[in-house]
């Protein structure tokens with residue numbers, strides 16, 4: 378009996394457990410420490426495997442941690458997609474970034490007018506939003522085009538990399554500037570302010586005032602600026618380095634953003650753009666990769682085509698899907714899973730769950746999971762819905778705090794929610810495919826250079842569990858292949874729905 382002969386088809390639920398990675402039990406593995414009877418039973422009782430969710434398997438550089446964008450994009454596309462970070466690295470390696478006609482034109486204009494170039498971005502090597510080494514190539518280009526005044530507006534990390542590492546990355550920025558022969562650190566601000574994506578404009582405005590107008594705390598040294606944060610690198614207050622002189626953006630200057638990922642920089646980019654326009658400053662503005670901004674900011678590296686994925690196949694087959702997540706991951710089950718496509722197909726419904734007030738992930742690791750679960754149960758009970766796609770955000774979002782106890786609670790809350798969803802699926806004759814999008818909570822510390830384990834809230838390169846719960850428990854359950862990747866999810870979902878994988882998909886159905 379082949380696997381496909383045993384897989385009966387019908388409506389189902391695709392459940393993404395965000396940040397659900399697999400690693401051996403350890404005292405920093407929140408998932409292993411948590412009491413999760415449902416998740417434990419899932420992987421022992423039903424066909425399951427571990428799927429690659431990082432590095433080349435999903436379209437990242439080898440050894441790079443996975444992230445929610447590429448994770449959901451690959452889950453939807455059914456194939457690895459060369460991610461923006463990889464495309465930027467290729468453009469650096471083959472020389473097309475520093476010689477890009479758009480960049481060259483801006484640098485020539487800036488140099489000829491005796492204007493300044495402002496480079497803004499996250500300075501770390503987390504490779505989720507940015508890579509500090511990309512800055513090096515832009516500095517080289519600026520030097521080649523003889524731009525004399527180059528200001529670096531550094532955003533400090535402490536989230537995608539271990540906290541309290543900002544000084545090391547800023548030292549690297551200084552080295553890159555020395556190597557290129559141009560560029561100096563001008564301002565500094567934590568990503569908590571500069572990379573807010575939840576519409577907290579009070580935070581964003583501090584970054585805008587800093588970069589545009591040179592308004593921030595004067596700091597005589599980098600160490601002084603970093604030390605002024607009582608909450609680690611993410612919250613370094615807006616600081617102007619007194620050694621840099623006047624760093625404000627003037628009419629005719631150029632701005633290049635060097636984050637490659639849009640989601641957490643676009644709010645700042647839009648507000649800075651609008652502020653400069655409102656104050657009569659006309660600047661050339663470019664971004665390393667394409668941003669989803671209101672402002673039209675030309676990019677130096679184009680996005681990979683992600684069409685022909687699950688959303689297109691569902692639409693072609695007339696299969697109705699309901700997408701459910703809370704605000705933090707809503708775009709992931711809609712925009713990203715649909716291949717960064719903003720169109721909402723006629724057979725698609727989107728449910729965005731929002732909470733009240735500012736979330737406090739440590740005090741309330743449950744977030745709005747009860748309401749997300751209720752929405753999933755409601756959609757699962759509808760006969761006209763073929764596929765429910767839901768993201769349970771807690772494991773990842775809470776793990777980002779680096780707070781082990783809160784993350785354990787998040788894992789336990791998720792476990793209970795999955796239990797309720799499985800019951801509803803069984804009652805409604807639905808199969809469930811549960812999968813992580815990248816690892817996070819299974820590794821909550823990182824070793825510092827001095828050998829000590831420090832709290833770490835970032836993602837990992839660990840594989841993610843992938844489980845298929847058949848619609849009827851009595852159904853024969855074939856085992857899944859040992860090797861799998863996130864690219865296999867969409868073909869498998871289509872197979873479970875009774876359809877063939879899309880022709881653009883290179884992943885394979887696991888059943």
Ligand SMILES: O=C(O)[C@H](O)COP(=O)(O)O
Pocket residue numbers: 443444445446505506536537641773777
């Ligand atoms: O933006 C963030 O919160 C982190 O840097 C990455 O997390 P995500 O890929 O899960 O969004």
Ligand SMILES: [Mn+2]
Pocket residue numbers: 395396444445446448773814815
């Ligand atoms: Mn994620």
Ligand SMILES: [Mn+2]
Pocket residue numbers: 396445773774777817836
């Ligand atoms: Mn995350």
